[in-house]
Amino acid sequence: MTHVRITATHLADGRELFYFDDSEPYVSGAATRRLDDPRPLPPQFADGAQGPQMRRDPLTGDWIPMATHRMNRTFLPPADANPLAPARPGAAYSDGEIPDTDYDVVVFENRFPSLARVEGTPGPGDLEGEPLWEVRPADGRCEVICFSPDSTRSLREVSPLRMRTIIEAWAQRTEALSQIEGVQQIFPFENRGEEIGVTLHHPHGQIYAYPYLTPRTSIMLDRAREHRAATGGNLLADVMTAELRSGRRVIAQSEHWVAYVPAAGRWPVEIHVAPLDTSRPIPDLAALTDAEKDDLAGFYLEILGRCDMFFPDDDGSPTRLPYIAGWHQAPVGEGRDDLRLHLQLFSIRRAPGKLKYLAGSESGMAAWISDTTPEKVADRLREVATAYVPAGLENPGDHR
Amino acid sequence: MTHVRITATHLADGRELFYFDDSEPYVSGAATRRLDDPRPLPPQFADGAQGPQMRRDPLTGDWIPMATHRMNRTFLPPADANPLAPARPGAAYSDGEIPDTDYDVVVFENRFPSLARVEGTPGPGDLEGEPLWEVRPADGRCEVICFSPDSTRSLREVSPLRMRTIIEAWAQRTEALSQIEGVQQIFPFENRGEEIGVTLHHPHGQIYAYPYLTPRTSIMLDRAREHRAATGGNLLADVMTAELRSGRRVIAQSEHWVAYVPAAGRWPVEIHVAPLDTSRPIPDLAALTDAEKDDLAGFYLEILGRCDMFFPDDDGSPTRLPYIAGWHQAPVGEGRDDLRLHLQLFSIRRAPGKLKYLAGSESGMAAWISDTTPEKVADRLREVATAYVPAGLENPGDHR
CATH class of the missing domain: 3.30.428.10 (HIT-like)
Structure with a gap:
């Protein structure tokens, strides 16, 4: 049995972020620390911007989300920055995604998601008027979960207490994402290793909420x-x-x-x-x-x-x-x-x-x-x- | 319209090999050259050796061929040899798989196949008596096709005449492999590039004859x-x-x-x-x-x-x-x-x-x-x- 304190907040561009703290003094969001994200981030989807869309492959029936939407990428972190590290104490704002200077486990919406619900995205239809090519908004959700504030650790090296908090976060996010209209399944996963394309070594995973059943x-x-x-x-x-x-x-x-x-x-x-x-x-x-x-x-x-x-x-x-x-x-x-x-x-x-x-x-x-x-x-x-x-x-x- | 001469022969271990020659003097198998494979190769499957087997994944229904069979790998070519090159003129026998000293296009059975029909392999059954785990012989066939005798070329660089011969070989092998009992589909394909794991740069492809429908x-x-x-x-x-x-x-x-x-x-x-x-x-x-x-x-x-x-x-x-x-x-x-x-x-x-x-x-x-x-x-x-x-x-x- 464990006690996890969840603190919900928003990033500067409107995305949701959740701290999951397991230990005294429940570090992130503590009174002495800042919760908000003071970065000059533009809204994730500017007025009139459309969300990602997906097309159905007529040969297999699979939905294929595509990078058909254009997102504002003006505020990219420096190439050598670690966007998953806690903010540096005293800095005006974080180079990365986490406003606070410490955390146990944190979950937040991906800034450049393959799946996202955006008002104003056209609804279901056909590509070029062709019934063989169904199109729909890819209106799911992509979240990132940081397993530890320590960039050098691997998930294997966290304490059992921290692992328990991660499990609690997976369970809580599964429950919350299941409530989103149109979401059909939730997939928490971790990719580890450069061999499968991971370039960010900070211990982290992802949670996809798909608006369709995966193949x-x-x-x-x-x-x-x-x-x-x-x-x-x-x-x-x-x-x-x-x-x-x-x-x-x-x-x-x-x-x-x-x-x-x-x-x-x-x-x-x-x-x-x-x-x-x-x-x-x-x-x-x-x-x-x-x-x-x-x-x-x-x-x-x-x-x-x-x-x-x-x-x-x-x-x-x-x-x-x-x-x-x-x-x-x-x-x-x-x-x-x-x-x-x-x-x-x-x-x-x-x-x-x-x-x-x-x-x-x-x-x-x-x-x-x-x-x-x-x-x-x-x-x-x-x-x-x-x-x-x-x-x-x-x-x-x-x-x- | 093209004229392709097909010459069928066997390698020393019993595997079939087919030369597809498109041009005068129809080089491979010509009277002055040798057709046979004088290598001291043991039979591909020794007496009593079993062929590859496959198991059906109960979660997906997919058949998974497995390297459960032990094959005789005593006669491996030197690590730096190119087993797809023509034999060197005058050598007692080839370092590689092609007995002749020249060829246009050649097709032969893979020496270490994932799919093979071998007499004496147990028939369909269950793993450990469990009906959830169906087992069957992986009794298809794996062939290799060499697109050119020139190791430095890429398929893109062969002549249209040679490409026509390759197409003829694909078509002929599709027809022949379709006659094998139990074969359900034929898949001619080429993998190119180290990025997808190709270590042999000689221009070549493969032809799989699956004993099941692929997913x-x-x-x-x-x-x-x-x-x-x-x-x-x-x-x-x-x-x-x-x-x-x-x-x-x-x-x-x-x-x-x-x-x-x-x-x-x-x-x-x-x-x-x-x-x-x-x-x-x-x-x-x-x-x-x-x-x-x-x-x-x-x-x-x-x-x-x-x-x-x-x-x-x-x-x-x-x-x-x-x-x-x-x-x-x-x-x-x-x-x-x-x-x-x-x-x-x-x-x-x-x-x-x-x-x-x-x-x-x-x-x-x-x-x-x-x-x-x-x-x-x-x-x-x-x-x-x-x-x-x-x-x-x-x-x-x-x-x-």
Whole structure:
């Protein structure tokens, strides 16, 4: 159980920002500090500016948001600045996005979003009057979450208390974003590593609120409905139960969680993490109990720790595995009962210094070829287990 | 119209190899040269060795071929050797895969295939007795096609005559591979560039014969059937016709072909090439007329030439755009009438020195975000047009 104080404010251009503070003296927004953003930022979308639009690909049915809108980029931070760092004490205003000089965890709307709701954007229609080419506003939302004020840390290195706060922030934002009209699913995820294009090393993730069902969720929903029709069961719960029954690819289990390499995993490293309780529906992070969230904090850090030991340095110390970690959550509306919360963490690193590239078969045909087996991956992830005991959440004196 | 002489032979380990010679003296396999492969190669699959297997992902329904089989890799070529080069004249045997000392175009079975039919591989079943985890032999076929004996060339730089031979080889192999029991679709493709993981610079492509429908083909088939049910038309033909009617994204047109940037294209550079004749079904390359194949040779080279001018050098000369170019062909069996031949050529290069990475949204959710618009991409591809006139196929004295 943890106490998180949420402080809501706005950035100078109108975007929302939320501080999530977990420790005395609840640093950000404290009386002695400033909450507001004094930067001379123009409004995010000037009068008459349109929001992003998306087109539906007639060959696949996928919605493709496009950078068709022109946004005002006059106030870009200096190239060497870290826009996710806290403001420097005493400076007139921050070089970056965070007005306050300290924070525990902070979430704010992305300044150049792929998905955004903007008044005045044309509604649904056709491109060039052609019914094959449906067009709609890409009226979702893109948020950024900073995991720590310390730019040199990796998510793996935050305290269990801080990890618990991050989980609380994911859950709270999932709940809040689910209320936005038209939003169909919420995807909290982290991209880590230059190998997947991350140029900003400050530990952070993103939260997308899509105004459509993503292709992966749509297809999982189709499979889940087929499975329910055939067996009466929930596909995600039954897959987890089958992995537990087999045990061959389970890499860690706690009171409330299990982590396994899926039997048909496709990435060089792939881990799914799911809540054990199948007695109730758990559509998303917001549906977790406090006990499940508390337990997840240490469990998640243990999994991240193993990832960085998958390909250690020559001297046996951890190296930062490039990874993508995303929380698959059930849709907000239709299909909510058919899917179930689970984390998918995967890497394109197939050996030290070597990546799996998505070439013709994967990128052209979406037909994956695996260079390994899930059993080998699971063996390695078990080998690098630490003496893991779900950790207590108290870390006195380490609010960072 | 062209004359191509096909010479079929086998490599020392039993794999098939086909020379496609287009010019006097029809160099490979000529009387004075050797056809056989004298290397001391062990059989590709030793007695009792099993072929590759694949597992069905219960969350998506996708088949995932896996490197579960152990193949004999004792006879690897030296690391600095080019296994696609012709044999050196006078050498006891080739360092690489091609026994002959010269060739025009050559196709052979991949030595370490992801898909292969091997006698004795267990048939369909379940992993660990679990019905959720279907297993089957990955009994398709993977072939390599060398576009030129000259390692320094790029496909863009071959002669129209040679391009015509390559098209003939694609068409012939499509026809032949379609006869293999269990093969459901044929995918000729080229990966070019280190940026997508290509380490072998010799100009070459691959031909996959899948024993299942790939996810992209399955989904296009679903959309095509919905479209036929709703309108009576063929989706691919109707999309092409709509692009012709609009004209906004058409970048080139010849007597038999059109190239356009699709209205909902998702890659930083994406081009579709389709045959103009909608009066007959054209499921695959094997269904093309000689006139269509002749015309395609120059047309394809023109498209490749423009790709390399998309981001030219500082001095205006072409640079090699990393790309994936794949021929989408209708399935061999069911669904054959619903789909239609088209090429999809795309690049992850979004600016000089910059790539689009497939991060959380794309890799985790299959939800693409485009950083550009198809209209901008089309404008650029028109700007870099050469004074293109469909070229004659005679190139005397340039059999390479």
